[in-house]
Amino acid sequence: MIRFDPVQVQAARQGSRAALEALVNAAKGPVLNLAIRMLAHREDAEDATQEILIKIITHLGEVRDTDLAGAWAFRVATRHLSHTARLGRVERMRLSFEDFADDLSRGQRAPSHLELTEIEHQLALKEVKVGCTLAMLVCLSRPLRMAYILGDIFEMTDTEASEILEIPAGTYRQRVRRARLTVSGFLQSNCSLQSRSAPCRCENRITPALQMGRIAKGAAHLDGDQVGQKSPLEIGQDVATLEAAQRSVAIMRSNPQFASTVPSLVHQVLAQMS
Template sequence: MGRTNPFSTTYEEDTPDEVLVRDINNGSKASLNGLILRHQPFIYNIAWKMVNDPVQAEDLTQEALLKIITNLGSFHGQSSFRTWAYRIVRNHFLNDRVKPSNQFAASFEELGQLLDGSPDVSLTAEERAEKAEVIGEVRLQCLSGMLLCLTREQRLIYIIGDIFNADHHVGSEIMEISRDNYRKKLSRARKDLHNFMQHKCGLVDKSNPCRCHKKVTVALESGRVDAKNLLYNRKEFSTFKAALAPDADYLVDESEQLYTELHRQHSYQTTFEKKNFLELILESPQWRGRLHLD
């Protein structure tokens, strides 16, 4: 990925965030672009998992980054920059009231009923090999649907704490709650998610009847999955697991590792358009003057 996970205890960049902020406040456009490009992928991928829609995620990312940029003057080192910035992200994501457009179940009970009511169509070994990419799409779509069954706060804590593997100190600072409370909230989110998977998902318990490949035919016929326009299982996407720092501390116990590993296989977008929306905005004389950029 080329960037250090900001939720890791080992987070460190060649040019610290605080130095970039100082230079931005002195009028450096290059430092502002550097700060944006450093944090945009992380903010976007949190947003994508929060709303399960790439377009909505782009909007949330843009809005959160603009809030960070326009409030840089109020950052005086009272905390680390990552804590300060991701608190802004947290507030924006939790207060956003736009319902995820791709939410096909509002609760675990509803999702379970949907899976139970979806006919199984077995595939031959040859068909499974032929449709491997689509099977992967169904798996990732289902995992994303599970996240949307958590409350907003649970979802954000689980994404930061288990998928991004945030240290409890870092996670509690961003959420602005005690470490004990953070651990309790993360544990509850895990329990709700893992309990559903334990009773429904064939990936964690082979005695469960639900299998991704058996749902492919119905998903294609219903239009829920478009084989020509996959949203998650694209070759250009990475995974959260690949994006994590290699020396990250694994905070889940051994019995929960399988669940976490599955969710760390969520798609992670690493590349974005060369000229993103913020670069276009920063070319505007109005914004350049407002931010005192050189």
């Protein structure tokens, strides 16, 4: 959720550049985290975040109640990512859960031959795990994906999420239930973090991920902002103690909070408005 200071909202509407920049700083984190989970690709998410921030700061004068400006801004973001944003690179692959399961089953190889340092190995594990869970979300349609992200990852109530999406609460509940069942079923059948009998292990995905350029040796792309983030092994140990219905949610929530600088284009817009 985006939280705006009503005083800053009012000041921004009166032309204060400092207030505008404060609002952008308050919005960019929540927007980017939503965008990455919707588009599963950092550059695509950065582009969408930039577009959303520009919409927010250029339409701020339309907000009637400054106390509700944060909720309005988050609604702008969800509407953009659900209906307006261009298909991202991962979305254009048109992955189904069946396609993704097939990809996982064909790309399993122990990484012992790679001669990675312990730091490189742990970084690669985290990158593989985050990339996999994000790609899994993209297997859902945008309406189901957004419902799942708001409800099970961002932990919004049915009332909050349905208001943000501007749909009836009953429709929202149907969407999140369908998404939850689909994601949970996929993880149960394929992911060893969810079920020890499942065939796919993060460690065995490092080699194909490096070969296909999805990750780079010693480089952080998706998970670089969370140095202390738990490893897949630690996540698996935590998940094993949960009830089956909550395991998939725990895996999805274990992804990091992604961070970014304010996009340069937003600075340009702020300069033009000052």
